[in-house]
Structures are given as structure tokens and as C-alpha cells.
Amino acid sequence: MPNGDHESLELPPGPDGSSVGKALVVLLDGVRFDCLTQASTPVLDGLAAEGFLSPTRIFGTDVAPTLSGPAISSIATGVWPDKHRVPGNQLYGHALERYPDFLTRLEAAVPPRRTFAALDWAPLGLPADGGPVFSDAIAAKIALATAQTWAAYRRDDERLLGAAVRVLRERNPDAAFVYLGAPDIAAHEFGCLGPQYRQAIETCDRQVGELLAAVRARPGRAGEQWLVIVVTDHGHLDEGGHGGDSDAERTAWMLVAGTGAPAVAPATLSNVDIAPTVLAHLGVAWDGDPPDGLVLIADAGFAGLVGRMAIRGVEARRVGDGFMVDVGAGEDWDTLVARAVDERWRGVASLSGIPGRVGATPIQNVGAYGEEVADTVAGVRESP
């Protein structure tokens, strides 16, 4: 459907936000990371260049089935299914009052931030199947109950998009969440390897472009700081379908761009980072039980001079039947551990995954699983 040709939905009043920091989160349901990278997605490619695009991994079936109910609830609430307790696509038994969606948290903040949601899978926005995930506290919510066919989702995604474009351009949401369901249902109907799924992904790319154009066209855009996050909830099997434990089903992804977005994905990235990151971007403190996710954007930093250890170099020499290794204090510790394992230098293999630089490890005697660097470090010397 070409630009501007959307069948109109009636807009609710508002939202009447006022914050400078603003956030747009777009959820593309069931887009497999490898299929995303193979499709033609110029808009998402351009957006990723302003931040990062990275795969993420969601929970396994020991926690919940890899279905949209638990997976989208994790994105919305910032906690995993062991806490929000959405058990499947029937949401009954959930604990969403204790772990509300991030738009509801923003509405409850002091002063309140005003939010918008556009949703066309019924339990996300309506009292259907134990929902909604996104509560009625949201200032402007458009919620549809779309039939579970690709044709129905193609039509309703376009209607939602048209409404979201108008709200983003003409109204004043502090944070907006837009759900597009067509790619997931395309995979269920046609599998992931055919032209229909690719077309569904490429349509989403064009739709994200329309949302970004609406943000750019805002009259007050120059004075606003927008964070943009695009995310998927789960993957798919080749033949279409998910809910199980395979890598294809558990691999999701996230794109973060705009004000404060890092250029490189943090090592611990996961979909539960989105809710705390949006709250932090809008300057809202997290209330109640802490999130499982981390804040992905930088804070205000340190207003002073910061030194960074930059002594590099790794030199190994044989001593008896072992090795003596001289390492610069500025080398990355975990990279050294990986090399030690490769080269069979014994003594530090258990100390994998510990962040920081080599020079810091003897200062605190880094240790894990009964192994400490004090057992391996032969000496520390000052740089000549």
C-alpha cells in the first residue's frame, strides 16, 4: 500500500505529553534474525547505523513456551515470565498488576508522561484471552482484535500504521508503542523461506520508515530527543511455528538508535532491557521490584578527567614445561582468557566472562569457581 493510503481509524484524544526525552518502540512480531538480514531493509539498515542491531536470546521452555504472550510481556514489563507469569497466548494467571507494562509505569510517574499504544493482536490491548498486556491507564490506546490470517493482519497493520503516523506527527506522545503482527502470521501460513515472509519483513521496513518520517515531521522535533527501538519477540522454525526450544525459535533481535544509543551492542543485551531503558531515557525512576533488564543508554557521564589504561601487548615464552606470559595492563581480560584456553596456557580458564582489563585483576585478585589470579600471577611490574 503506498504512502498515505491507509484506511482511517478514529483517533482517541491525546496524548498530551510534555517531556523532551521521547521514545518510540516498534515490535515486529516473529521476525527471524537471519531472514531480516537477508531481506532488503534500507530503513532498518539506516537506523542501525545510528545505533546498533543485534540478536538477542529469549527464555527456554523450562520457563515458558516461546510464544508472543510471554515474549511480548517480557518486552513490555522488563521482567521474564517467571515474574510476569504470562504462561502462553492465553494470559490467565498473569502478574501484570505487579509488573505493569512500561507505558503504564510512565503514566504513573510524577509528573506523568503521556503515552500511546497501537495494537492489533487482541490480548495486547483488549480484555481478551486474559489480557490486556498494555493497560487502560495508557492515555491513547488503539486496540483491535484482528483475525488470525495474513490478509487480516496486512490490512489492520496498515490501519494501525496510519493512526500511529498521525499521532506521532500531530499529537504529543512522550512514549509510543506500535505493534505490527503481519510477519508472524506470514511465517505461520507460508513458512520462513518463501517470498511471502520476505515480503512481510520488507513491508515492515517501509512501515518503520513511515513512523520515522512522522517523527521527523513533528513541529517541535528540533527540541526533542527521540530514542527509537525496533524489536522482535521470537523466531520461527523454517516451516513456520514456534513455542519450542530451538535456536531458531529462541533467537530474537533488537535495534536501538537515536539519542543516547550506544554504537555497539552491550555484551549482556536482552529484550527485557527495553522497559528500563525507555524509563531511564524519559527520566523516570523504576518503582517497586527491580527489572530483570539493564539500562542500555549512557547516563550523564562523569564531569572530570578520566584516565584509560592503554598499555597493550601479549608476549609468551617457554619456561621449563610451561609458559611465562607478559601482558600489558590495558589488554582486555576476557580476550586474554580466551587466548589462554586456545594456546593451552593453564591457570585462568575458569575466569572467563569477567569484564575489565588485565591490570585491574591482581588489584582485587579476580576469582571464580575456586581459581584466583593470585595462583597464576608471577609478578606485577610498573611500566618502564
Ligand SMILES: Cc1cc2nc3c(=O)[nH]c(=O)nc-3n(C[C@H](O)[C@H](O)[C@H](O)COP(=O)(O)OP(=O)(O)OC[C@H]3O[C@@H](n4cnc5c(N)ncnc54)[C@H](O)[C@@H]3O)c2cc1C
Ligand atoms: C558482570 C560482572 C561480573 C563479574 N564477575 C566477577 C567474578 O566472577 N570474579 C571477580 O573476581 N570479579 C568479577 N567482577 C568484577 C570485575 O572483575 C572487576 O570489575 C574488573 O576486574 C575491573 O576491571 P576494570 O578494568 O574495569 O577496572 P577498574 O574498575 O577500572 O579498576 C578496578 C580497581 O583497580 C585499579 N586498577 C585498575 N587497573 C590498574 C592498574 N593497571 N594498576 C593499578 N591499579 C589498577 C583501579 O584504580 C580500581 O581501584 C565482575 C564484574 C561484573 C560487572
